[in-house]
Amino acid sequence: MRRVKPVLVWFRLDLRLSDHAPLWEAAREGGPVIPVYVWSPEEEAPWSPGGASRWWLHHSLTALDASLRAAGSRLIIRRGRVVKALADLVRETGAVTVYAHRRVEPAARQLEEEVVRAMSERGVKVRLWADSNLVDPDRVKTQSGEPFQVFTAFWRRCLALSDPPRPLPAPDRVPGPAVWPRGLSCERLELLPKPDWAAGLRATWRPGETAAGERLKRFLKDGWREYATRRDQPAEEGTSRLSPHLHFGEITPRQVWHAVREWAEGQGWNASRWRESAFLRELFWREFAGYLLWHFPHAVERPLRPEWERFPWREDAAGLRAWQRGRTGYPIVDAGMRELWHTGWMHNRVRMIVASFLVKDLRISWLEGARWFWDTLVDADLASNTMGWQWSAGCGVDAAPYFRVFHPVLQGQKFDPDGAYVRRWCPELARVPPEWIHRPFEAPPLLLEAAGVRLGRDYPEPVVSHAAARQAALAAWQSLRAGRSQGAA
Structure with missing residues (x-):
């Protein structure tokens, strides 16, 4: 009988066994399969994983290794340059193929090209799958063949396509080699923070494929039906909180899609109702982001609208630090930033509020906000x-x-009317009445005194006047428009 050569399955942001085409195909072929993960943050710089993402990655890799061992396999972890790590494993195992999922990030795409070129020189075939998303970004274009740049048009085009294929099951068994190559333990990667600041993350999250599936089931049972009305209320758990699981590939968008379909059809919903539901629309916003990055890779550092290269952003170290630490004097902003600091996550509505405050009230560049979120979010995609x-x-x-x-x-006032969200994350304001909870700087001094709040001591004064900051921001925007008009003339 013909001996099947070993296959390296290169894990990246796809830390799962189910709906994993490279792993499924390698296991189906029947030969030895060597699952490998290479920790090479230098090759993803300047967007190598931040502190919160590293915490999640440690636990996700640990969970993946446990799942592989239950299937008769294990995860081989290496660190260093990816090309060298894979080449070493090819030499050590006799593998002639490398299977992996394609990614959309610019540094990851460049790395794929290097791997394909280096492996080809060694006679090793690399096969990349493009099914980590609902749609292949190369296959969805406008009628003129250009990338979509408007979400609604992109979404409508995607809805016109056939449903994504059904998810693949996890292999019952992943055959291993007779002799396993050496690998590192997760602990050797030193992903966990020192000193340990991750207590809030541990209390909030459980990384891994099993936890992802359980969270999805819980959401469909308890939150899906009211998602459209509750998703903007930060004091309630009205969203799925699947974002970190999706980012690390512990669950796939098509698994989510088909789980929603199965649930909705079980409730008697027709196809148009569930396919155009608010939740799946948000899933497509995630798809749209990946689609745009695929077609416009420069967007990670530069604005997609070129004229914004000239926008007069401010340098304000004190304002940036006040925003980062949740000390702006605006309770909804501070609550969001403190939730982020403690849990590694922030409610999406509040993300929009705190982002608007940074780029418009403080007029600090969006890149500063992107970098801070990148380091502190567990779902930093x-x-x-x-x-x-x-x-x-x-x-x-x-x-x-x-x-x-x-x-x-x-x-x-609109999205946290009774102040429950603010009271949770800004406990120094807990006794301030609802009518003043979002504007303590306007509250009567005697009322604040009765609530145990002294502005400037217990809770900060506003770092800016919103009215004045708004006018300054609009003036800066008008100057940008004027410059564009003059340039066009």
Whole structure:
């Protein structure tokens, strides 16, 4: 009988066994399969994983290794340059093929090209799958053959396509080699923070494929039906919180899609109702972000609207630090930034509010916000993070116009009317009545005294006047428009 050569399955942001085409195909072929993960943060710089992402990665890799061992395999971890690590494993195992999922990030795509070239020189075939997303970004274009730059048009085009294929099951068994190559333990990667600041992350999250599936089931049972009405209320758990699991590939978008379909059809929903539901629309916003990064890789460092290269952003170290630490004097902003610091996550509505405050009230560059989120979010996805910040700043495609400036007090009153979210994350304001909770700087002094709050001591004074900051931001935007008009003339 013909002996099947070993296959290296190169794990990246696809830390799961189910719906994993490279692993499924390698296991189906029947020969030895060597699952490998290479820790090479230098090759992803300047967007190598931040502190919160490294914490998650440690636990996700640990969970993946446990799942592989249950299937008769194990995860081989190496560190250093990816090409060298894979070449070493090819030499040690006799593998003649490398299977992996394709990624959309610019540094990851460049790395794929290097791997394909280096392996080809060694007679090793590399096969990359493009099914980590609902749609292949190369196959969805406008009628003129250009990339979509408006979400609604992109979404409608995707809905016109056939449903994504059903997810693949996890292999019952992953055959291993007779002799395993050496590998590192997760601990040797030193991903966990020292000193340990991750207590809030541990209390909030459980990384891994099993936890991802359980979270999805819980959301479909308890939160899906009311998602459209509850998703903007930060005090409630009205969202799925699947974003970190999706980012690390512990669950796939098509697994989510088909789980929603199965649940909705079980409830008697027709196809148009569930396919155009608010939740799946948000899933496609994630797809759109990856799609844009695929077609416009420069967006991680530069605005998608070129004229924004000239925008007069301010240098304000004190303001940036106040924003990062949740000390701006605007409770809804501070609550969001403190939730982020403690849990590695922030409610999406609040993300928009705090982003607007940074780029419009403080007029600090969106890149500063993107970098801070990158380091502190457990779901720090480069595509979603980049496009979210460019949307807030008004410099991306299909972005919120710059003149739309969120009023932090009105946003708090609208989406956290009784102040429950603020009281949780800004406990020094817990006794302030609801009518003043989002504007303590306007509250009567005797009322604040009775609530145990002295502005400037217990809770900060506002770092800026929103009204004055709004006018300055609009003036800066008008100067940009004037410069564009003169240039066009």
